[in-house]
Amino acid sequence: MEQNIIETDILIIGGGTAGCLAAVEVRERFPNLSVTIMEKAHIDRSGCLAGGMNAINAYLNPGETPESFVKYVRFDSCGLIREDLVLSMSELFEYCVKKVEKWGLPILCDEKGNYIPRGRWNIKINGESLKPIIAKAAKNAGTKVLNWVVASNYLVVDGRVVGAVGFSVRNGNMFVVKAKATIIATGGAAGVYKPNNAHDAQHKTWYCPYNTGAGYAMGIRAGAEMTSFEMRYIGLRVKDTIAPTGTIALGVGAPQINSKGEKFMATKYAHIGGDGAPTPYRSHGPLQEIKEGRGPVYLDTRHITSQQARDLKSAFLDMYPSMVLYWAANEIDPSKEPVEVQTTEPYIVGGHTQSGYWVDVNRKTTLEGLYAAGDVAGGAPYKFVSGCWAEGVIAAKQAGEYAQKNDFTEIPASLVHKEQDRAFAPLLSFTNKKDGIKAYDMEVRLQKIMEEYAGGAATYYEINEERLLVARRRLATLPDQFKHIIAEDLHELMKAHEVIDRVYVAQTLVEHMLYRKETRWPGYCTRTDYTERDDEKWLNFVNSRRDPDTGNIEMLTRPYVQIVPGDRYKPR
């Protein structure tokens, strides 16, 4: 095993949606600064955008403003968001979308050349090649790309993040990257809970199954403050394929119906917008129908024409091709029968919900020298693709300014050795002992604990104090078991760290869910012992910080600040 030591002014960990835009922005604003992307796969098709996208879902269509966007997102997130963060990202939607269009992304326009709106915040794109397009722009900007290097931990000296350590899944080299400033953009976490499908479809998930919370875990281990993990994302998706439903619900205006044909959202949730209710309610509503014996639940597409059905299939081919094959393989015609839906495994993300690093308006984390963008950054839900781009741009600007003023730091050899021992331990365990725990076995164990005690699909995602305490106790044993994990090759070593990282995420998540004693987001975090929303006590952010020395997780709250006036529970 060799050590590659690299010096770069700015290190970006994760070359996905946010990371690529951050790289371009640094190079454009600060041509004197060098930029390196550390990426666990290959940036041409890594991360959430691998399959493509068929819409930009956070955009200000004519008549909308950053303020109207904040009002909507605040309503959609049940009255609690970081308004400063959502405002600052929405101000950059136009800048980012125009930029990526210039790089070659086809955006659908009318005959006058205006983007075609799909609802208040969406425009349609032909985004099958979206990821290679932004990756090329990052490369053209002069970014050094370390493909297939899995980040394992930050280098922290005197409380400042001064780079990161990773290992190559191609040759096992250890990469020690020294940086003046670091941007974390590794995405959120899938696979913390039991996935919807089993066997050879276990990765048939909506969220990218290779996003396994590395950025969260590195921050948790280093003592960064995290926010809102308890706002899990449990999406309403097409049954079996777990394909996004926005393409159907927004694309052709399909309401939810239960097995009796009743439009239950329109009747039971009329007071909060019916089928346009906040996103958690659009998962909570159908769950109640199923729980009370009125399932299956569908999106009613029977009114659409055969041409509309074809357009629907075309839209899925740009983003989620398996949906189209699924219909053909099951003889389903969405214009003749309604599309059955289900809810997903709980994902931890900062782009749909708001779990992640606690950041200031410049996307600076609580650790000196570290900035966060995209799904890994908290407090700003409804980011989707364009919000992640915007955060990459904001983080790049601030990280660049920080790098101009601060120099490299000498890194103690002991720090590197310690991480080297930790990172490669599963390979050594295999060589020395052969017998041990496979990453997959620990993954299943983790998912079983979370599924059964921390609000998995089997319990309709509901939680209470007693169950969570069992989850906490069982999870507490897992870190002691890490030393038994074995990896036969470098791919398995990556898998080992993917599950280790998810254990840190799960432990933090359970503490967050225990701490928030109310039900603010029904469906996402339904407490059977505190069933109501409680603005008097809980209109604030639940944050956590793990002490790097003791491993104890300290919980705290941070106040909500209203910037945009108006009723927090109204969409306009």
Place this chain on the structure above:
Amino acid sequence: MPVIIHADKCNGCHGSNNPPCIRMCPGDLLMKDSKTGKILMRDPAECWDCLPCVKVCPQEAIEFRLSYQLGFHTARLLPHIHDTRDFITWELIDTKGDIDKFTIRTKILPVELDEKVEGVAPVDFSI
């Protein structure tokens, strides 16, 4: 079995050490068989069904298959990239053999058949 490789069509991209399909998999699931020079799927259960490997293969040697628990056999979905690189035609075949086609605008970027990886010798790619 989300992705299958048709060994009769795969030519290993003419001895490429780092062919496009290997590069495009976000899960590090494709690898080269050092004996045959052809591509292997490491573990079908880890596949996300995202299809970049299918679309990028110059030989159309990689085919996406829906896991059988999710759909019946013989339905197929075959993407064909136009030579102009600005359109993709998806050929959809249902279980009865009826064919439907969808042609969609895109912007396919050219890819090299091989690519150097920093600090890595060619032998490290193979199993």
